[in-house]
Amino acid sequence: MTTGFGRAEQLPVAAPGSLDAIAIDQAAISAEIHAHAVDYQRSGREQLAPTLDYPPYRSTVLRHPTHAPYPADPELLELFAPVFGHQDVDPLEADLTIQHSGQPMGERIVVTGRVTDGEGRPVAHQLVEVWQANASGRYIHQRDQHPAPLDPNFTGMGRCLTDGEGRYRFTTIRPGPYPWKNHHNAWRPAHIHFSLFGTEFTQRLVTQMYFPGDPLFALDPILQSIPDLRARDRLVAAYDHTITQHEWCTGYRWDIVLTGGARTWIEPAE
C-alpha cells in the first residue's frame, strides 16, 4: 500500500518561505484568490485543471513544474515499480474503522461511487486507495504536530478494488479540517485523498474529495487554484440519504470520471 502524504500541501507543515507566509493573513490571500478569479472570468477561456503557478498557494511558486513531463518508458519502469496482486487486497481494508481494537472517534460515514470513463463505462477491478486526517484533523505523521489529538483507533488509510461496475465503497470517519502554514490562520477544508492505481504504476492518478457546503472552500488556495467552478464542484461529494444507514452512518456519493469534458481533476505527476 502506498503511504500517502507524498505532497507537502497535504500536511500542516512549513511551506517554502513560511516565515514570510505566516505574516500574511487570510484577507490578503482571499484578495489574491479573488483577483485571480476576476482575471479568469475576464479571459473568457475554460480551464478545468489547476493553475500550477498559483501565488495564493505559496509553495506552488517554487514547486510547480517548469518543464514538460519527462517521458519514461513504461515497460522499463514496470521492472522495478511497485506492483500489487488482486489477491493482496483484503475486503476488510475498505473499512477504516476496524483497523484497531476499538472504534475511532467521530462521525462514521460511507463514501461510495463509481469510477468511469467519459462515456460512463466502468473502470472495473481498479485499485482505489484513500488517506485522510482523523476526526480532529490530525494525520499520524511526524510533520503533523499541530495541537489536535491523535486517535489510537484510527490510522486513516484504506484501499479497495472497484467491482465489475466500477463501484468502490469505503467506511471511514469524517475527517476534520486542519491548519497548514500557507499563511496565518490557514485551514484546509475537510477532504479525503484518493489514488487510482491504474493497471501500471505509471498510470497512477491522485486527487482529493471534499464534503458539501464546507465554509472553507472559498478560503482554500488549493481548491481555488482550479479556476473553473464546475471543475471544483466535481471534487465535492454529494450527501446521499440512500447510502446513510439507520443508526449507523451517514452516506456520501462521489463519482470519478477519468476522461472527457466532465472528468474529475487529477493531480499532475511530480
Ligand SMILES: [Fe+2]
Ligand atoms: Fe490532506
